[in-house]
């Protein structure tokens with residue numbers, strides 16, 4: 671299964687759009703690694719990437735939302751915080767138990783859920799709003 675970024679997900683800010691694309695790429699690499707039985711090796715890189723990604727991306731996206739007076743800023747901020755919390759829970763589990771099947775499936779579900787429910791839904795609305803206020 672390939673899950674790909676597409677133009678309908680564009681929010682209209684190059685920096686944010688590039689960051690979203692990057693996450694889709696990383697997710698695709700994770701799914702590919704899974705197919706090749708290499709999830710264990712890949713998962714630690716993914717955690718490192720995600721820690722960094724979450725910090726910079728959420729900061730940039732929140733700044734952008736404020737700059738356009740986005741009305742659902744607070745809900746977005748909450749979702750970002752819960753992402754960071756879940757990521758840290760997963761990472762802790764990984765540090766305790768290693769890359770076992772629960773951690774691997776958990777990481778796959780976590781990232782897939784984020785692409786579908788957050789980027790393809792909540793973040794896409796930022797784009798809709800930004801286009802509306804430009805007209």
Ligand SMILES: [Fe+2]
Pocket residue numbers: 731746750788792793
């Ligand atoms: Fe967001």
